[in-house]
Amino acid sequence: MACWLLKSEPDVFGYPDLVRAGREAWNGVRNYQARNFLREMRGGDLCLFYHSNARPSGVAGVARVVRAAYPDDLQFDPASPYHDPRSDPAAPRWSMVDVEPVAELPRVVPLETLRALPEWQSSPLVCRGTRLSVLPVTPAQFRAALAAGGSDLPGLFLNPA
DNA sequence: GCCAACGTTGGC
DNA sequence: GCCAACGTTGGC
Numbered sequence: 001m002a003c004w005l006l007k008s009e010p011d012v013f014g015y016p017d018l019v020r021a022g023r024e025a026w027n028g029v030r031n032y033q034a035r036n037f038l039r040e041m042r043g044g045d046l047c048l049f050y051h052s053n054a055r056p057s058g059v060a061g062v063a064r065v066v067r068a069a070y071p072d073d074l075q076f077d078p079a080s081p082y083h084d085p086r087s088d089p090a091a092p093r094w095s096m097v098d099v100e101p102v103a104e105l106p107r108v109v110p111l112e113t114l115r116a117l118p119e120w121q122s123s124p125l126v127c128r129g130t131r132l133s134v135l136p137v138t139p140a141q142f143r144a145a146l147a148a149g150g151s152d153l154p155g156l157f158l159n160p161a
Numbered sequence: 162g163c164c165a166a167c168g169t170t171g172g173c
Numbered sequence: 174g175c176c177a178a179c180g181t182t183g184g185c
Binding site: 162163164165166167168169170171172173 | 174175176177178179180181182183184185
Binding site: 052053056128130131133 | 171
């Protein structure tokens with residue numbers, strides 16, 4: 001099982017929205033590197049749900065992938081801001097996955113806190129200028145983030161490093 | 162294939 | 174709201 005981080009602006013779609021929805025298609029990703037990560041996701045993978053453009057920005061909860069990558073329908077919707085007229089329906093350019101909520105963290109883990117964790121030093125998230133909205137995280141990073149957020153999720157989610 | 166212009170992301 | 178960083182576009 002792999003671990004990931006998904007960014008979303010809480011003003012648009014925050015972790016509480018995912019809880020309310022119960023399940024959501026993670027669509028609208030229009031960056032090739034992020035798309036490639038989406039395509040690597042498998043059912044059961046866990047994701048840190050990161051609030052960007054927030055006060056403070058940080059990890060708000062945990063989500064689980066419940067459906068692996070399939071074509072993002074918005075790319076073929078002319079009314080959508082995510083419409084991509086150059087995408088070929090026979091070979092869709094953009095993908096999405098479905099995710100469901102697992103648990104909200106008792107405390108949001110701000111970016112500043114992540115930066116201070118030894119496990120996160122190597123993550124693209126803490127590098128300035130990184131705009132990736134989907135990125136892999138290591139099990140150690142995942143556990144460290146949960147611990148910083150006061151989560152008591154059973155450790156059986158993840159094998160010790 | 163280069164590269165300048167432009168748009169977007171996202172922290173602050 | 175500012176602006177640095179970066180990806181994409183399109184002229185040549």
